[in-house]
Amino acid sequence: MTQGQGPILRVENICKMLGGKKILNSVSLSLNKGELKVLIGPSGAGKSTLLQCINFLIPPDRGQVWLEGTEVQHHRKRDLYALRQQIGMIFQDFNLFDHLNALENVSIALRKVKKMGRSAARERALAQLEQVGLGDKITLYPAELSGGQKQRVSIARALAMDPKIMLLDEPTSALDPELIGEVLSVIRDLARGGMTMILATHQIGFARTLADEVLFMEDGRIIEQGPPAELLAPNARTRSRDFCSKLDELYEENL
Amino acid sequence: MNETLFAILEALPYLLQGALVTIGIVIGAMGLGLIMGVHMAAGQVYGNRAVRRIVGLYVWFFRGVPILVLLFLFYFGLFALIGLNLSAFSASVLVLGMTTAAYQSQIFRGAIQSLPQGQLKAARALGMSDLTAIITVILPQALRLSIPGWSNEYSIILKDSALAFVLGTSEIMARSHFVASRTYHHLPLYMTAGCLYFILTWIGVQALLKLESKVRIPGYTR
Numbered sequence: 001m002t003q004g005q006g007p008i009l010r011v012e013n014i015c016k017m018l019g020g021k022k023i024l025n026s027v028s029l030s031l032n033k034g035e036l037k038v039l040i041g042p043s044g045a046g047k048s049t050l051l052q053c054i055n056f057l058i059p060p061d062r063g064q065v066w067l068e069g070t071e072v073q074h075h076r077k078r079d080l081y082a083l084r085q086q087i088g089m090i091f092q093d094f095n096l097f098d099h100l101n102a103l104e105n106v107s108i109a110l111r112k113v114k115k116m117g118r119s120a121a122r123e124r125a126l127a128q129l130e131q132v133g134l135g136d137k138i139t140l141y142p143a144e145l146s147g148g149q150k151q152r153v154s155i156a157r158a159l160a161m162d163p164k165i166m167l168l169d170e171p172t173s174a175l176d177p178e179l180i181g182e183v184l185s186v187i188r189d190l191a192r193g194g195m196t197m198i199l200a201t202h203q204i205g206f207a208r209t210l211a212d213e214v215l216f217m218e219d220g221r222i223i224e225q226g227p228p229a230e231l232l233a234p235n236a237r238t239r240s241r242d243f244c245s246k247l248d249e250l251y252e253e254n255l
Numbered sequence: 256m257n258e259t260l261f262a263i264l265e266a267l268p269y270l271l272q273g274a275l276v277t278i279g280i281v282i283g284a285m286g287l288g289l290i291m292g293v294h295m296a297a298g299q300v301y302g303n304r305a306v307r308r309i310v311g312l313y314v315w316f317f318r319g320v321p322i323l324v325l326l327f328l329f330y331f332g333l334f335a336l337i338g339l340n341l342s343a344f345s346a347s348v349l350v351l352g353m354t355t356a357a358y359q360s361q362i363f364r365g366a367i368q369s370l371p372q373g374q375l376k377a378a379r380a381l382g383m384s385d386l387t388a389i390i391t392v393i394l395p396q397a398l399r400l401s402i403p404g405w406s407n408e409y410s411i412i413l414k415d416s417a418l419a420f421v422l423g424t425s426e427i428m429a430r431s432h433f434v435a436s437r438t439y440h441h442l443p444l445y446m447t448a449g450c451l452y453f454i455l456t457w458i459g460v461q462a463l464l465k466l467e468s469k470v471r472i473p474g475y476t477r
Contacts (some may be wrong), residue, residue, distance in 0.1 A: 052376075055380060057376055057379060057380060077384065081382045081383075081384060082382070084379065084380055084381065084382040085381070085382035087380075088380075089377075089380040091373060091376070091377060093371075093373055094373075095371070095373035095374050095376060095377035096374075096377070097374055097377070097378070097392050097396075098371075098374070098396060098472060098475060099392075099395050099396045099399065099472050108391060108392075109378075109381035109382065109383065112383060112387050112391055113381060113382045113383055113387070140473075140474075141472055141473045141474050141475065142474075143472065143473065143474030143475040144473060144474035154377070157377075157381070158380075158381075161381060161382065
């Protein structure tokens with residue numbers, strides 16, 4: 001497979017057992033440059049585990065990951081760290097470094113991993129925070145930020161590393177409803193800017209408008225996949241459609 | 256009454272020199288305990304089975320044997336066995352340091368384990384090695400959380416340092432005993448010794464409280 005032609009990320013036959021339960025059952029997917037694939041499915045389907053297997057935060061029992069046509073040798077530490085630098089990850093509960101302010105949260109990996117100088121790292125971090133609309137909050141600590149602001153800092157932190165791919169693990173699930181919008185708008189800008197992403201989410205409306213493809217996961221497998229227009233069409237007889245209309249109903253009830 | 260006061264005043268310079276020795280023992284022991292304890296805690300949380308087992312055994316041994324026994328054991332036995340000819344002062348620092356390392360490691364381990372797991376994950380996801388993540392993300396927070404426990408340990412080691420007297424280290428207790436047994440002013444001299452320990456404890460604990468509020472993370476409540 002030649003570079004530039006094939007998919008930027010290819011994942012094949014990922015299996016993972018946790019506590020005697022099959023969390024991932026031979027999952028495969030591939031991602032082209034600039035694509036946004038949305039991962040949906042009920043809780044416990046394995047979405048989060050799948051995303052964390054891609055950058056080996058959870059080592060899969062079996063399966064391979066190819067980045068730009070090269071198979072990742074995750075047992076070699078150097079390869080593993082290099083892979084993770086190229087894959088940005090956003091977590092449901094932000095996972096900011098509590099002892100560092102917003103600016104330091106973004107610049108720390110630039111300094112410690114990319115070995116940038118203090119002032120260069122600071123400048124880059126500042127630019128990245130301005131991009132997510134937090135240029136005036138750089139000296140605040142995580143405990144002084146709202147959930148939406150925290151998640152935007154964490155997006156800036158990941159983007160500062162110039163990742164080739166972003167994995168977003170339910171980035172809005174821990175947010176109050178009125179804070180979801182600001183985070184979604186940052187993700188929308190990223191998608192429009194051509195960032196390659198896999199997004200696990202329950203925000204079906206958002207997924208529908210932006211996704212190139214929807215992957216529906218259940219019981220550790222991807223059971224349906226296709227363009228949102230097909231999979232989620234009002235008259236589509238798909239498991240995805242069922243699931244989404246249930247979510248829609250739930251959402252309306254909550255309103 | 257005057258005689259008592261005079262006895263104290265006359266002995267005070269000598270006792271204050273002893274206080275310097277005590278301070279030396281405590282700083283040395285707490286410093287050694289800090290360095291060893293941080294490594295042991297990291298090893299116990301992040302190390303492989305062998306490392307965890309070794310740290311576990313170490314902690315079990317040093318927490319299980321009285322300091323008095325350890326002082327004799329090392330000063331008269333083990334140090335000589337391995338050909339180390341240490342002064343009473345160095346031996347006291349080493350034994351108290353190794354003992355407090357066992358306790359401090361558990362203070363740090365508790366602090367490390369109380370941190371949210373996600374931060375280590377986030378650090379790894381950014382491409383940090385485990386060592387870099389522990390040094391830049393985990394320890395700065397764990398050490399902050401450890402200050403109250405460490406302050407406790409300081410006050411314990413300060414008072415345990417009086418045991419160094421049995422090896423002939425000329426610290427506060429040894430000097431008070433020496434003067435008291437010559438002048439027969441037992442009560443005033445031991446009261447002075449007690450006051451010196453009391454003051455040193457107070458100063459150290461206050462300093463650590465200051466440090467705690469100085470390094471407090473803004474907006475952070477737990």
